[in-house]
């Protein structure tokens with residue numbers, strides 16, 4: 600059995616409202632999930648690319664401007680080069696970045712989506728499915744809600760699964776009400792028949808998108 604990866608992001612990341620030169624008026628620019636990296640001599644520029652919702656005109660949000668490449672962690676640099684979706688989502692909710700770019704932000708909706716990817720990493724134990732979770736920091740989600748919805752299990756099935764300690768993180772059983780975090784979860788294989796749904800969208804119930812990470816239209820943080 601191979602490890603799966605679940606990328607959990609807000610269903611809609613904040614968009615940026617700005618004047619589109621092609622449309623001739625203010626439109627919404629959407630996070631494309633892609634970076635542009637430019638190494639200029641010994642200095643590095645990195646942008647996160649936004650696209651006009653109507654005509655695809657691009658606008659670049661400055662992530663790094665003329666910085667020493669050595670000041671960026673190698674794994675983050677790699678993530679820029681391969682357009683890592685969860686890293687793009689993380690920058691796409693970064694309030695300091697919006698302020699620095701004088702970007703006018705529109706708010707997001709309170710729901711999340713899960714993208715399921717196959718990896719080539721074998722699972723450590725027989726009969727256990729490993730799931731590497733990458734969750735955008737603004738999505739606050741309970742473990743029982745995520746696994747219940749994602750695996751299509753009923754409330755009682757999911758309760759039993761947690762009561763019987765069939766969900767592990769590191770070497771520790773996961774509590775049903777604990778917050779989902781980045782890292783590798785391990786599930787007993789008999790409980791995961793619904794695991795292959797590829798992209799699913801869920802409303803947040805007891806979890807919520809943490810509005811602290813978003814900006815109002817004027818660039819003021821919501822408290």
Ligand SMILES: [Zn+2]
Nearest residue numbers: 619622651654
């Ligand atoms: Zn446009």
